[in-house]
Amino acid sequence: MSTNQSTWVPLYKEMASVLLGYKEKRRELVEIIKTVYQQIGINLPTLERQEEPIVDIDPFTIFGFFNKSSQKPENRIKILSELCHRLGITASIPTVFEGIPVLNNQNATYYSFPEGRGNHDIDDLWDLFERALLYAKSMSDDNLKRVSSSFDLVIQKKGNGNSKVTMALYWIAPESFINLDNRNIWFIYESGDLPESLVKTLPAIGPKVSASVYFEVIAKLHSFLIRGQTKLKDFIDLSFEAWTRSEKVISLAKEKKNDSAGTAMVDGDVVSTHYWLYTPGTNACMWSEFYEQGIMGIDWDLGNYTSFKSKGEMKQYMKDHFDPSNLYTNAAHATWQFANEMKIGDIVFVKKGLHQIIGCGTVESDYIYDPSRSDGYPNIRKMKWTHKGEWSHPRQAAVKTLTDITPYYEYVQQLKDLVRSENTDDEPDEKAEDYPSYTEDDFLTDVFMDKTRYQTLTSLIGHKMNVILQGAPGVGKTWVAKRLAYSMMGVKDQSRVMVVQFHQSYSYEDFIMGIRPSEKGFELSKGAFYTFCKAAEIDSEDNLYFFIIDEINRGNLSKIFGELFMLIESDKRGVELKLLYSDEKFSVPKNVRIIGTMNTADRSLAMLDYALRRRFAFFELEPAFQNSSFQQYEKGLNSPKFDSLIRCVENLNTVIEKDESLGKGFCIGHSFFCNFESIDEQRLSEIVEYELIPLLSEYWFDEPSKVKDWSIALRASIQ
Numbered sequence: 220m221s222t223n224q225s226t227w228v229p230l231y232k233e234m235a236s237v238l239l240g241y242k243e244k245r246r247e248l249v250e251i252i253k254t255v256y257q258q259i260g261i262n263l264p265t266l267e268r269q270e271e272p273i274v275d276i277d278p279f280t281i282f283g284f285f286n287k288s289s290q291k292p293e294n295r296i297k298i299l300s301e302l303c304h305r306l307g308i309t310a311s312i313p314t315v316f317e318g319i320p321v322l323n324n325q326n327a328t329y330y331s332f333p334e335g336r337g338n339h340d341i342d343d344l345w346d347l348f349e350r351a352l353l354y355a356k357s358m359s360d361d362n363l364k365r366v367s368s369s370f371d372l373v374i375q376k377k378g379n380g381n382s383k384v385t386m387a388l389y390w391i392a393p394e395s396f397i398n399l400d401n402r403n404i405w406f407i408y409e410s411g412d413l414p415e416s417l418v419k420t421l422p423a424i425g426p427k428v429s430a431s432v433y434f435e436v437i438a439k440l441h442s443f444l445i446r447g448q449t450k451l452k453d454f455i456d457l458s459f460e461a462w463t464r465s466e467k468v469i470s471l472a473k474e475k476k477n478d479s480a481g482t483a484m485v486d487g488d489v490v491s492t493h494y495w496l497y498t499p500g501t502n503a504c505m506w507s508e509f510y511e512q513g514i515m516g517i518d519w520d521l522g523n524y525t526s527f528k529s530k531g532e533m534k535q536y537m538k539d540h541f542d543p544s545n546l547y548t549n550a551a552h553a554t555w556q557f558a559n560e561m562k563i564g565d566i567v568f569v570k571k572g573l574h575q576i577i578g579c580g581t582v583e584s585d586y587i588y589d590p591s592r593s594d595g596y597p598n599i600r601k602m603k604w605t606h607k608g609e610w611s612h613p614r615q616a617a618v619k620t621l622t623d624i625t626p627y628y629e630y631v632q633q634l635k636d637l638v639r640s641e642n643t644d645d646e647p648d649e650k651a652e653d654y655p656s657y658t659e660d661d662f663l664t665d666v667f668m669d670k671t672r673y674q675t676l677t678s679l680i681g682h683k684m685n686v687i688l689q690g691a692p693g694v695g696k697t698w699v700a701k702r703l704a705y706s707m708m709g710v711k712d713q714s715r716v717m718v719v720q721f722h723q724s725y726s727y728e729d730f731i732m733g734i735r736p737s738e739k740g741f742e743l744s745k746g747a748f749y750t751f752c753k754a755a756e757i758d759s760e761d762n763l764y765f766f767i768i769d770e771i772n773r774g775n776l777s778k779i780f781g782e783l784f785m786l787i788e789s790d791k792r793g794v795e796l797k798l799l800y801s802d803e804k805f806s807v808p809k810n811v812r813i814i815g816t817m818n819t820a821d822r823s824l825a826m827l828d829y830a831l832r833r834r835f836a837f838f839e840l841e842p843a844f845q846n847s848s849f850q851q852y853e854k855g856l857n858s859p860k861f862d863s864l865i866r867c868v869e870n871l872n873t874v875i876e877k878d879e880s881l882g883k884g885f886c887i888g889h890s891f892f893c894n895f896e897s898i899d900e901q902r903l904s905e906i907v908e909y910e911l912i913p914l915l916s917e918y919w920f921d922e923p924s925k926v927k928d929w930s931i932a933l934r935a936s937i938q
Contacts, residue, residue, distance in 0.1 A: 225455050227319055228393055230299070230310040231282070235352060235391035237306050238278045242345050245275055251305045252276065252284075259297045266328060277344035279329045279387040286390065288321045318459035320386035320398045329387065331377045340376055347373045348391065355392035367430035374427050380636065381428055389458070397437055397454045399424060401632065406461030407440070417443050493565045494631045496622045496757070503571035505596065510578065510604050515567060516596030517557050517620065519550060523588040524558035524598055553621035554598075558586040560623070561600065568624075568634045573759070574612050579638040580604035610637040618759045627753060654710040662706035666699050667843030667852075667889060676838055677707055680812055683836040684789040687771060687815040690840035692914065693888025696816035697769050699840060703814065704765035715758075717751045718767040721774030727781045732800050743800060748783075755808045764811045771815030776831050787813060788834050819884030843889045844869050858898035860937045864907070865892065867936040871929055881918055887911065900937070907933045 241248040253273075256263040264284065266273045285298045292314070299312050330340045337343075347369035354362040374384045381399045388396035397403065404424055407413055421439055422432045444451055451457045497515060499505040509515055517524075519537070527533040534551035561582060569578035584601035592599070624631055663670060680686050680703075688696045697718070704716045719725075727733065728746060735744035745753075748766060755764035780787070782796050786807045795804035815835065843849045844865055853865060872886040891906055912930050919925045 225393075225459075226311070226315065227313040228455065230303070230308065230313060231390050232392065233308050233310045234282070234303075234306070235278070235348075237308055238281060239349060239352060241278075242349065245341075248281075249273055249276055251302075252281065255298065255301045255305055259301050261294060261297065264327060267332060275341050277329050277341050278348045279344055279390075280327070282387065282390045283322050283327045283329070286319060286321045286386075287327055288323055290321075292316060318462040320382075320389060320400045320402070320458065322383065322386070329373075329376075329379060329383065337376075343369065343372050343376075351388050351392060351396065355395040358395070363434065367434065370430040370433065379427075381424065385433065389454070393455050393458075394453055395437075397440060398458055399428065399433070399436070401635075402461045402465045403458055406457070406464060407436075410461075410464060412460070412464065413443075413449075493560075493562065493623060493625045494634075495561065495565060495567045496570055496619075496624050496634075497567050498570055498620050500596075503569065503577060505594070506569060506571070506577060508594065509602075510607055513583075513602050513604060514599045515580075515582075515602050516594075516599040517554055518596050519554050519598070520595075521554065521598075524554055525586065525588070527555070530555040550620070553619055556623060557598065557600070557621055561586070567602065568638070570612065573618065576610040576612050576634060576637055577608065578604055579606040579634075606638040608638070612637075622757050624757055627757060630754075630757075654712040656709060657702070657705035657711045658709065659706055662702050663848070665702050666695070667846040667849045668699070669846065673706075676703065679836040679838060680707065680814070682789065684792065684811075685787055685813040685815075685835045687817050687835045687837050688840055689817040689819050689837055689884075691819060691842065691884055691886040691888050693890040694840040694842060695888065695890040695893075696818075696840055697767070698890065700765075700767045700769075700814045700816055704763075704767065704812070707812070708763050708765070715755075715762065715764045716767065717747065717765075718769060719747050720769040721771055721776075721779065723773065723775070725774045725779055727779055727799070730779045731781060731783065731805075732798065734800065749805070752805075752807055752811055755811050756806075758810065760808070760810045762810060764808070766811060766813050768813065768815045770818065772817045780831065783807065784831065784834070840888075841883075842869075842872060842886050846889075849889055852893075856895055856898055860900065860903060861892070861895070861898050863936040864903060864933070867932055868892075868911075871932075874929075875918070885918060887914070903937050907937060 238248075253263060263273075266276065266280070281302075284302075285295045295316060296312055296314065302308075303310070303312065329344050330336055347366070350362070350366040350369050354366040370384065373379060374381070381404075382401060385396065386398040386400050389398035407421070408418060408424070417439070422435055424432070424436075440454070440457070443449070444453055444457070451460060499509045499515060500518065505516065521527070521533065521536060524533070527536065530551055533555055537551055563582050563584065565582045567580055567582060568576055569580075571577045580602045582600055583603050587599050587601070588597055589599060590597045624634075659670075659673065662668075662673060666673075668676075676686070688700055690696055701716060701718070705711045708715060719730075728735070728744070730746045730748045732743060732745050732749050751764065751766050755762075758764070777784075781799060785791050786794060786796060786805070791807075792809040792811075793806050795806045797803070798805050813835075853862065868887050875881050875885050875887070876883045878885075891910060895902075911933055912926070915926050915929055
């Protein structure tokens, strides 16, 4: 084992040994983790939904704290140093992290959030951790059976797959386990660095390998390495070499701007190769013929596509010569890209309908116009089709004939993982999600709003596309926003809903894109709204996406939105503008809706920019004490004290609304009193003493007598 790439190994192994001692002391471990992040002044990663406190954790997620793709080396060192101090670990802290596999920042926990988590998921991760360490000490058949059983259980969990699970095992025992991340898979199977005679004996790597396949790969590679026929001595050498080689390939591709199929399978890095999603004819009717001929074709009969000087000219030609009732934006975009933007070496994934991938291949020629073809497809490119089969597509595919999916790194990786398995009978990485339905009735059950106001609100969003829910504290603005999104989508598909919260430091760089420091210096980083729009762009326009901005008036809106002031307008959707940091032209898709929330009682906030205000509709949410659903909820609690408190708050709201210094926007909302299944008198007292009275003290800071009088009234109501 070479020393220059293995300085991290002693620390990681000691870390694993120490963490094992916390298997039955996880609450204590959680507190240690919280203390570590408090001490180093870095925000604790999101380990649960925002409203859920972290109470349990697995050891692999802890390793993920200091093994993330965009994490600065200095932050990795800070986390490791403080963690080692708290856990009593004595091994030296590495200063170089090259070659260590890392997690995607957006998928860095090994368990799902509560709504997708099984009762024993975290226990199962601890079992795998313990059994893997035992197997690394003694590779007996019994230990192999135990670790294999845990491996097969954990890898099937939502969000886990080959890369995550195997890199976790590699972190804790790198001499015994190999990481099957994308770099290693590329190096082992495709780089040509390992003997072809060895590679042919290795099993195909599907998206979620079984333990039997994983340990077969380990056994065969270990047997090859110990024979001394290569400079690589162990899995640590192999992984470091894979990392080094793939970095060189990426760098070379970027320098030369030379598209090459050999760069296509290198991790998730953006190189010059582009990735495309393509339908060969209506419902893929031409797939068998195209596969046999080694071509792909587009059937729009426009003559030679290269005779058009611009995409706009091509679109106008389509409008003039075909049924004018159709929209040709997508068709012109696809044909233009097919002729002018697709390059030799690009990777093409073939789809059938919205839920099936049926093939994959590499572009081998420039655009060809061949009018002698009799099948109605004179516009072709030659292809090297490498895969043919049937795989369930993750979620729903774009409806366009040809879509450039290069910017969607995780999506591209999912498609790569699907077609890597030569056995088409294998289970795909992720079946199309069967999301629970969510209807108007569900909304009206969850939210204290009558049907007429709900229909008004959905109509506003349908026409304006951008709505701000404004109201007093405690009217449930964010709660309403999420459930409004679900009801308009018809399903509880959380992948189509994103929530961000604006604050004074939030910037255009966070929202759209900007130059950010990285391990390699500086790089262009994509922001939350940019990424969200790109995901919506490749989906069907019938699938709505909702971007929710909590506390929208807390940010510097002109600074955050930039050129998007125009693009978010309902009649400007699909219009492209050049972005500040990129030559790329960007548009806000027609299927994106924006919902903002705004607290009308916060004196510290400035008025909304009038330019932004014109682009949003404003919908007032009011306390719902008189709503029939709330009254039914109140009646079901059967508590005179609760009833008395609600009546007191209603009277208080009447006073607040008439107060010239306050007004309607400062009334107390109903959410202070929701989610009771039975009345807890202690909780009612806490609401009065620690939520309502401090709020009144803020409202009437210059009228202490009012605060005193209403404090007495509120306390008396629950006596």
